[in-house]
Amino acid sequence: MLDRKEAFNIMHGPNPFSIEYCQLDLKKETGGKKQFYPSVTLAKQSIPLSSGEGHEAKAFGKSKKPNHRNNLTLNIQLPGQQIRKVHVPLILKINGESVL
Numbered sequence: 001m002l003d004r005k006e007a008f009n010i011m012h013g014p015n016p017f018s019i020e021y022c023q024l025d026l027k028k029e030t031g032g033k034k035q036f037y038p039s040v041t042l043a044k045q046s047i048p049l050s051s052g053e054g055h056e057a058k059a060f061g062k063s064k065k066p067n068h069r070n071n072l073t074l075n076i077q078l079p080g081q082q083i084r085k086v087h088v089p090l091i092l093k094i095n096g097e098s099v100l
Helices: 004-011 051-059
Strands: 017-025 030-042 073-077 083-087 091-094
Touching (some): 004 091
Antiparallel strands (some): 017 030
16 A cells, blocks of 8 residues: 555656546536556646647636646646546555555
8 A cells, every 4th residue: 555655756756657546527527437547657748739729728818727736636648648637636546556
Protein backbone atom coordinates (compact mmCIF):
# COMPACT_ATOMS: atom_id res chain seq x y z
CA MET A 1 0.00 0.00 0.00
CA LEU A 2 1.16 3.48 -0.86
CA ASP A 3 0.33 6.73 0.87
CA ARG A 4 -0.41 9.82 -1.25
CA LYS A 5 3.15 11.18 -0.88
CA GLU A 6 4.72 7.97 -2.21
CA ALA A 7 2.20 7.89 -5.07
CA PHE A 8 3.09 11.49 -6.01
CA ASN A 9 6.80 10.63 -5.97
CA ILE A 10 6.17 7.76 -8.41
CA MET A 11 3.98 9.93 -10.67
CA HIS A 12 6.46 12.82 -10.75
CA GLY A 13 9.35 10.49 -11.59
CA PRO A 14 10.75 9.99 -15.10
CA ASN A 15 9.40 6.45 -15.57
CA PRO A 16 5.95 5.55 -16.93
CA PHE A 17 3.53 4.09 -14.39
CA SER A 18 0.22 2.27 -14.41
CA ILE A 19 -2.83 3.91 -12.86
CA GLU A 20 -6.32 2.80 -11.87
CA TYR A 21 -8.86 5.38 -10.83
CA CYS A 22 -12.58 5.96 -10.55
CA GLN A 23 -14.09 8.23 -13.21
CA LEU A 24 -16.11 11.30 -12.25
CA ASP A 25 -17.82 13.99 -14.32
CA LEU A 26 -19.58 16.53 -12.14
CA LYS A 27 -21.09 18.42 -15.09
CA LYS A 28 -22.76 15.31 -16.52
CA GLU A 29 -23.35 13.81 -13.06
CA THR A 30 -21.81 10.51 -14.13
CA GLY A 31 -19.03 8.37 -12.77
CA GLY A 32 -18.21 5.29 -10.78
CA LYS A 33 -16.50 3.34 -13.58
CA LYS A 34 -12.99 2.13 -12.88
CA GLN A 35 -10.47 3.16 -15.52
CA PHE A 36 -7.07 1.48 -15.92
CA TYR A 37 -4.12 2.62 -18.04
CA PRO A 38 -1.04 0.35 -18.04
CA SER A 39 1.55 2.95 -19.11
CA VAL A 40 1.13 6.69 -18.58
CA THR A 41 3.25 9.66 -17.58
CA LEU A 42 2.35 12.86 -15.82
CA ALA A 43 1.61 15.57 -18.40
CA LYS A 44 4.20 18.24 -17.71
CA GLN A 45 3.55 20.67 -20.56
CA SER A 46 0.32 22.16 -21.72
CA ILE A 47 -0.75 21.62 -25.30
CA PRO A 48 -0.70 24.90 -27.23
CA LEU A 49 -4.05 26.09 -28.52
CA SER A 50 -4.57 26.97 -32.14
CA SER A 51 -5.14 30.69 -32.65
CA GLY A 52 -8.87 30.19 -33.30
CA GLU A 53 -9.47 28.31 -30.04
CA GLY A 54 -7.54 30.84 -27.97
CA HIS A 55 -9.49 33.76 -29.35
CA GLU A 56 -12.76 31.93 -28.82
CA ALA A 57 -11.90 31.16 -25.20
CA LYS A 58 -11.01 34.80 -24.53
CA ALA A 59 -14.19 36.01 -26.22
CA PHE A 60 -16.30 34.03 -23.76
CA GLY A 61 -14.15 34.92 -20.75
CA LYS A 62 -13.01 31.36 -20.07
CA SER A 63 -9.58 30.72 -18.63
CA LYS A 64 -7.35 27.86 -19.71
CA LYS A 65 -5.65 27.75 -16.30
CA PRO A 66 -6.40 24.29 -14.88
CA ASN A 67 -6.05 25.25 -11.18
CA HIS A 68 -5.06 21.67 -10.30
CA ARG A 69 -4.19 22.48 -6.70
CA ASN A 70 -7.65 23.82 -5.79
CA ASN A 71 -9.51 21.19 -7.83
CA LEU A 72 -7.32 18.28 -6.65
CA THR A 73 -6.71 17.12 -10.20
CA LEU A 74 -3.76 16.24 -12.40
CA ASN A 75 -3.30 15.49 -16.09
CA ILE A 76 -1.86 12.21 -17.26
CA GLN A 77 -0.52 11.61 -20.74
CA LEU A 78 -1.37 8.36 -22.52
CA PRO A 79 1.06 6.75 -25.00
CA GLY A 80 -0.89 8.20 -27.97
CA GLN A 81 -0.27 11.77 -26.70
CA GLN A 82 -3.84 12.01 -25.35
CA ILE A 83 -4.34 13.84 -22.06
CA ARG A 84 -6.77 12.70 -19.34
CA LYS A 85 -7.72 14.60 -16.18
CA VAL A 86 -7.69 12.55 -12.97
CA HIS A 87 -9.14 13.55 -9.59
CA VAL A 88 -6.42 12.78 -7.04
CA PRO A 89 -8.76 11.49 -4.28
CA LEU A 90 -10.21 8.97 -6.77
CA ILE A 91 -6.88 7.28 -7.58
CA LEU A 92 -7.17 3.65 -6.52
CA LYS A 93 -3.85 2.09 -7.59
CA ILE A 94 -0.42 3.15 -8.86
CA ASN A 95 1.76 0.39 -10.38
CA GLY A 96 -0.66 -2.21 -8.98
CA GLU A 97 -0.35 -0.99 -5.38
CA SER A 98 -3.34 0.45 -3.55
CA VAL A 99 -3.21 4.14 -2.65
CA LEU A 100 -4.42 5.25 0.76
